[in-house]
Amino acid sequence: MEVELSQRSRQILEAIVEDYIATAEPVGSSAVTRRHALTFSSATVRNVMANLEEMGLLTSPHTSAGRIPTEKAYRFYVDSLVALRSISREEKKQIIRRCRQAGSGLSDMLKETSRTLSSLSNYMGIVVAPSFTSDVFRHIEFIRLGTRKVLAILVSRNGTVQNKLVETVREFTPDELIHMGNYLNDLMQGLTISQARERIQAEMKNEKNQFDSMMSQALQMSQQAVTMERDDIFVEGQARILNQPEFNDARRMQDIFQAFEQKSDLLQLLNCCMTAEGVQIYIGSETPVNRSAGLSLITSRFVTSSNTVGLLGVIGPTRMGYSSVIPIVDYTARLVSRILTAT
């Protein structure tokens, strides 16, 4: 869907989009000439605006109001008009400072990153932690908690720790648990978690193990531990978008908040954003989350030393400050990648 526009039309469209982003009010023809010091008269602008409307780039809420950009206009703006603001020294500093204060472990760091994205952009920050499943196995360990309760602890190369309480069919001594641990650590060394899953499946079918009751127990326990699917996702700064005039209405807000409460669904939806490299921009109905709520999503991937991939970005209204948010997301993704790959 290529849009061909004259130089002049582009200037005017840009002016309208930017005005609307700044004010959230329909933009009139004279507002364009006034605020952007263009050389043509408002009458000319009106002609152009009528054109743009016909092309589906603008709409007007009613005859005597100004015009509002459509999704198509935002798309065009983002693709070919926007002049990216370069990120300020101050902002860089803040991102670095807040992302570095890694706290205790990956998950805290990513949460803080999400907060930072939110506070710099004034929209919602979002971070999807790298998938545990595709991370590399590091260590498994069983700790006896009750007579027949064992806590399985699984550590990946990133330093992500998952734990699961397992009910066992009989009681195990600490020594037995250590033994089982050693066996499994050997078995899964160097595999990714998902490969480890398969390996365990295979071993369970192995006849040798089926008759060794302890080994089969060990495999069963580790299977439970390895199938945990708690992939983390951090959405921060939800309160901030209540500021946006388009979300004054309580009903719409509820929609949005509900969508963000079910984090597991969210994860599914966001998976598609992780395929491409670089900054991805989803406008309005293109957004995988809540297509009808007038939201836009700007994301970028980041990578870790164990080659797993995470996602970070900003969610805001379609009428979003693209020119400043895009560089922030871009810079943050690069920085986080850099931190996480520096072993």
Add this chain to the structure above:
Amino acid sequence: MEVELSQRSRQILEAIVEDYIATAEPVGSSAVTRRHALTFSSATVRNVMANLEEMGLLTSPHTSAGRIPTEKAYRFYVDSLVALRSISREEKKQIIRRCRQAGSGLSDMLKETSRTLSSLSNYMGIVVAPSFTSDVFRHIEFIRLGTRKVLAILVSRNGTVQNKLVETVREFTPDELIHMGNYLNDLMQGLTISQARERIQAEMKNEKNQFDSMMSQALQMSQQAVTMERDDIFVEGQARILNQPEFNDARRMQDIFQAFEQKSDLLQLLNCCMTAEGVQIYIGSETPVNRSAGLSLITSRFVTSSNTVGLLGVIGPTRMGYSSVIPIVDYTARLVSRILTAT
């Protein structure tokens, strides 16, 4: 502040409070007689209402509107009027089912409990996990992640796992790490986490250890692990209170949401609710969180097998369905205690 009221005044006050809870509209004198089939006339009710207003139990937004209960009235209602609805079989079932599906570990179970509280009450559910600090030490373990990076994993008796990435001054072999782990496990056996903290402090001052570089390293690492303060708190169903007519205003909402984003502050504030046993009710400005937002808080403690204490409850508008929420909170707290103490 005891309030003495005649039988009749009490009846009328109860009717007004309940009407207002149901409708969120100011209650007029005739509404009281109509909806509650009382024997006196509206004129009588008017006299009584004037009294109640003078006593600070009612206010009217303006002359020709009905009356609204004050905080004081809710307090009195909760203390001496409310007829608690007994919890239905259906609700019990749901609570049991959802709390039991303990998922993998305490933290998931508590999150689901919070969700359950929210969906049954239609307000926000809140659960504060038992303080890690007062739980009993179970196990510590060090896992080598990079050349000078070690992951310390700390498990408490109720199965809570905390982990922290520690930078070490030199590289350690896996054997050394195991050795250090054994030493520390012995040292802290049977202590609570906070006692363990003190023990480590003490050992660090012990001259014997100061000259054994490995022991002093071990102590340092464990000290870092033991001082983690990530107490969990689950607030679920925030979207639900957008339904309440009193929160239609975006400004108020923002206040509230912001308050709940800073979970660490929240924890501090909620500590005071954990001192007393049984169901605690905080109305309006009594609520430790966001005193001015017209919220009420209903909480109850729960206990675990290792004698640590957690808190669960419901947060909603002052105009809350106390008669049904109180039994829900009470029942849930008892149930969770039962589950967590059944080893």
Add this chain to the structure above:
DNA sequence: AAATAGCACTCAAAGCTCTAGAGTGCTAAT
């Protein structure tokens, strides 16, 4: 022919007035 000035027209938002009716407080009657 392209750009612009001018002008009549449109329409929502804001202000204004009026009315209906819900609710009160007082007084007189029971």
Add this chain to the structure above:
DNA sequence: ATTAGCACTCTAGAGCTTTGAGTGCTATTT
């Protein structure tokens, strides 16, 4: 002590008008 009756109060909402921002068309300029 209670209640019926009534005058009074005050808001929410309906209907109306005004205002002014903004448009589209046309005639005029370049």
